[in-house]
Amino acid sequence: MRPSGSPKALERRRFKAMNLLLKEGLQPVEVAKKLKVDRRSVRRWKAAFLKQGPEAIKAKPSPGRPPKLDKKARKELEKRLLQGAKAAGFQTDLWTCPRVAQLIQSCFGVRFHVDHIGRLLHSLGWSPQKPQRKAVERNEEQIQSWIKVAGPRIKKKPRA
Secondary structure, eight states, X not given: OOOSSOHHHHHHHHHHHHIIIIISOOOHHHHHHXXXXXXXXXXXXXXXXXXXXXXXXXXXXXXXXXXXXXXXXXXXXXXXXXXXXXXXXXXXXXXXXXXXXXHHHHHHOOOOOHHHHHHHHHHXXXXXXXXXXXXXXXXXXXXXXXXXXXXXXXXXXXXX
């Protein structure tokens, strides 16, 4: 299981272990207790450090494909999403995954599969929302007056 922490934090912990082992002369078991790691890890780090030097315990870049949108592009995408779909040239102000994919394609020249857009939006802190459906003929003023005048009149009254 991979330990928790950033690669730099894990690297600092390994170098701290080497400092405690080699400079302060502590035993691997003591270092392990102090740093709250397994004693076998401390021994493994020490062996690598003595064999290959400091490079052996340095943080290595995480494997995997680099993201298609860097941090700057993600911030720009979020800014454009906040402006609304109408500002991006769509007829309604509703963002859908195909629309977001189209926006990313036109702005950044990067193609995303529509199924991946939901994960991308979730990583930006967005969540799916269902739009409220309202009739086109709806008259808000009449509805509010009905709620104030007729609503209380027809509401059931509790029995005495």
